[in-house]
Every structure is written in C-alpha cells, then in structure tokens.
Amino acid sequence: MESTLYDYETAARERLPRPVWDFLAGGSGTESMLNTSREALDRLTLRPRCLVDVSDCRPDTSLLGSPLPAPLGIAPMAYHQLAHSDGELATARAAGASGTLLTVSMFASRALEEIAAVAGGPLWLQLYWLRRREPMLDLIRRAERAGYRALVLTVDAPRIAHRPRDVRNGFALPAGIRAANVDPAVMTATHSAAAGQSAIARHAREQFDSSITWKDLAWLRERTELPLVLKGVLTAEDAELAVQYGVDALVVSNHGGRQLDFATPAPDALPEIADAVAGRCQLILDGAIRHGADIAKALCLGADAVFVGRPVLWGLAHSGSDGVAAVLRTLMREFDEVMALMGAPDVQAFHRSGIARK
Numbered sequence: 143m144e145s146t147l148y149d150y151e152t153a154a155r156e157r158l159p160r161p162v163w164d165f166l167a168g169g170s171g172t173e174s175m176l177n178t179s180r181e182a183l184d185r186l187t188l189r190p191r192c193l194v195d196v197s198d199c200r201p202d203t204s205l206l207g208s209p210l211p212a213p214l215g216i217a218p219m220a221y222h223q224l225a226h227s228d229g230e231l232a233t234a235r236a237a238g239a240s241g242t243l244l245t246v247s248m249f250a251s252r253a254l255e256e257i258a259a260v261a262g263g264p265l266w267l268q269l270y271w272l273r274r275r276e277p278m279l280d281l282i283r284r285a286e287r288a289g290y291r292a293l294v295l296t297v298d299a300p301r302i303a304h305r306p307r308d309v310r311n312g313f314a315l316p317a318g319i320r321a322a323n324v325d326p327a328v329m330t331a332t333h334s335a336a337a338g339q340s341a342i343a344r345h346a347r348e349q350f351d352s353s354i355t356w357k358d359l360a361w362l363r364e365r366t367e368l369p370l371v372l373k374g375v376l377t378a379e380d381a382e383l384a385v386q387y388g389v390d391a392l393v394v395s396n397h398g399g400r401q402l403d404f405a406t407p408a409p410d411a412l413p414e415i416a417d418a419v420a421g422r423c424q425l426i427l428d429g430a431i432r433h434g435a436d437i438a439k440a441l442c443l444g445a446d447a448v449f450v451g452r453p454v455l456w457g458l459a460h461s462g463s464d465g466v467a468a469v470l471r472t473l474m475r476e477f478d479e480v481m482a483l484m485g486a487p488d489v490q491a492f493h494r495s496g497i498a499r500k
C-alpha cells in the first residue's frame with residue numbers, strides 16, 4: 143500500500159478520465175481557494191509537551207453521541223461511483239471496518255438503505271435544500287427509518303459556484319451514474335451539458351431553493367428528531383445564530399474551495415467560531431485534511447473532529463473499498479503518532495497552546 147495520502151492522489155489522477163478528475167479536484171472561480179486551507183494549516187506548527195505518559199494513547203471520541211475510533215469522519219461527496227463502480231457501498235464498507243463516520247451526500251449514487259445495510263459505522267445524511275420540499279422530507283423519513291443518526295444541511299451552496307474546469311469540459315454525469323435517492327423528476331439536466339456549461343451547476347440552478355433563511359431552518363427543525371448539523375459556516379455571527387436555532391453541530395468549511403472564491407480559509411475561521419459557541423454545539427473542520435497532524439491542529443483550533451473529503455475519492459479510485467480503508471488507516475496511524483509525540487494521551491489534551499503560527 144501507499145505511504146501518504148498524496149500517493150493515492152497520484153494514482154487517482156492517472157486512473158480517472160480527465161473530466162471526472164477535474165470535477166473531483168476542481169474549485170470555483172480563480173481556484174484560489176484550492177490551496178488556502180492547506181496553507182492555513184501549514185502555517186501552524188505543533189508545540190509538543192514532554193514527559194507526559196503516552197504509553198496508552200486514546201484517539202477515540204464521540205460526535206453527537208456516536209462513539210468514533212478517532213476524531214475523523216468522511217465529508218459528504220456526491221456520486222462516489224465517479225471514482226469506483228461500487229461507489230458509496232465501497233466507502234461504507236471501508237468506513238465500517240474502523241467504525242468511522244460516513245456522511246452520505248444527498249446526491250449519493252447508491253441507495254441510502256443499501257449503504258446502511260453494509261455500513262458498520264455511524265451514518266449521517268447531507269441535504270441541499272430543494273425548491274420542492276416533499277422529495278427532501280421523503281429523504282429524511284427514509285434516513286430515519288434506515289438508522290441514519292444526523293442530518294447535515296449544506297448552507298454554503300444556495301447555488302453551485304462557477305467551476306471553470308467543469309464549464310470547460312461541459313461536465314455532465316456519465317450514463318449509468320445518477321443520484322440514486324432523489325426523485326428523478328428533481329434530477330433534471332444532470333446528464334447533458336451544452337458546450338461551455340456544467341450540468342451540475344445547471345441542475346442546482348433549476349432545483350436548489352436559494353431563498354431559504356433561518357426561518358426555514360426552524361421549519362426543518364420541527365420536522366425531524368434527528369440532530370441537525372449545518373455545513374459551510376465560516377463566521378462567529380452565523381455560528382451564534384445556529385446555536386440559537388437549535389443546531390447540534392457545525393461543519394466549519396469552505397467546501398473544499400468549490401464555493402465562495404476568496405472566502406476565509408476554514409482553519410482561520412475556526413477559532414472565532416469556537417470562541418462564539420463556547421461548547422454549546424460540536425464543531426467539525428473540513429478542507430485540506432491530508433495528514434494526521436492536520437487533525438491535531440484542528441483540535442487545537444477548537445474542533446471536536448475533522449472531515450476528510452477528496453482523499454476518500456482518491457482511495458476509491460485507487461482500489462475501491464481497500465483504498466478507502468487504507469486512506470483512513472493512514473490518517474489514524476499518523477494521528478496516533480502525533481498524539482504520542484505531542485504528549486497528548488487523549489483528544490481532550492489538545493488546546494490552543496498546542497499550536498503556534500509560523
């Protein structure tokens with residue numbers, strides 16, 4: 143197996159058709175944001191403590207009541223079948239092998255129930271807010287019945303941003319890959335794009351409800367008992383509102399550089415958000431998590447856990463379920479080592495004093 147996550151990236155780039163690679167790897171606008179979260183994490187150095195008993199490091203934790211083997215989950219990503227024909231089933235099997243949390247995208251290419259049948263770890267379901275609310279409520283009911291443990295509403299995508307690679311490639315979903323869980327009547331335009339258009343962006347323009355506000359969140363809150371997570375929050379102001387509206391966790395995220403160009407890099411936004419919520423809801427950081435040390439840095443900045451995105455798709459493209467399992471194992475092995483060498487025997491031992499800025 144490969145030794146770092148970047149080895150899987152190389153393999154995935156070699157294996158995948160160019161337009162698919164560009165869809166997975168690409169960003170919005172000038173693509174300036176593809177690197178900013180990485181740069182923000184790289185600016186942080188770790189401040190280790192010595193002579194701490196680390197003979198029995200405990201990386202385990204819990205998110206919204208679900209025990210996890212490490213403060214690590216899989217970010218929601220659409221259409222895993224683009225990377226491997228087994229799609230989300232392969233991802234769920236790999237995540238389940240270690241009990242890792244998998245967030246299933248609203249636009250998963252396998253059925254929610256099929257994914258639940260093979261998953262050994264906790265599952266959350268991510269939603270975009272559609273103009274037609276019934277298909278969304280239908281999905282929520284199905285997720286509740288299938289044992290999903292939380293809903294993740296993505297709030298940084300009232301529309302899908304201009305992504306130049308997809309536009310250049312006229313990106314549309316290949317035949318045979320589709321959103322397996324959403325009423326086909328709502329999945330307009332995903333399989334054909336005129337030159338100079340992205341089918342994904344056009345679909346979102348036709349079907350996403352860009353008029354929703356905090357009031358609608360209250361409407362959603364009333365319709366499900368599942369914990370509610372907002373993904374894509376980047377300011378203390380919105381974090382405060384989220385707490386007031388009864389949100390249980392936030393994913394501090396700039397959507398992997400795929401939405402607002404020139405947004406605050408998520409690691410830079412995290413401390414003000416952690417200060418604002420002061421433990422009233424749990425916090426997850428996503429974007430550019432590529433090494434176990436990034437998990438440690440996120441915890442020091444105030445996160446309870448991180449989500450990893452593209453590396454999971456690299457693992458899928460490399461070797462399906464085995465590749466995803468290897469990506470997760472690599473991150474956990476690296477985190478375990480960082481814990482020992484940082485003098486942090488458990489996840490509570492990470493504080494802001496554990497990092498310095500270069």
Ligand SMILES: Cc1cc2nc3c(=O)[nH]c(=O)nc-3n(C[C@H](O)[C@H](O)[C@H](O)COP(=O)(O)O)c2cc1C
Pocket residue numbers: 165166167217218219220247248249268296373395396397398399400428429430431449450451452453
């Ligand atoms: C191919 C792809 C598809 C994605 N699909 C979704 C999605 O359906 N819903 C969502 O909330 N975020 C989606 N995201 C964003 C991820 O959840 C996550 O925020 C981002 O990928 C994290 O950055 P990383 O890839 O650098 O780890 C997607 C990202 C990628 C790369």
Ligand SMILES: CC(C)CC(=O)C(=O)O
Pocket residue numbers: 220249299302342346397400
């Ligand atoms: C199908 C898209 C709406 C998902 C995606 O590409 C994204 O959220 O970045």
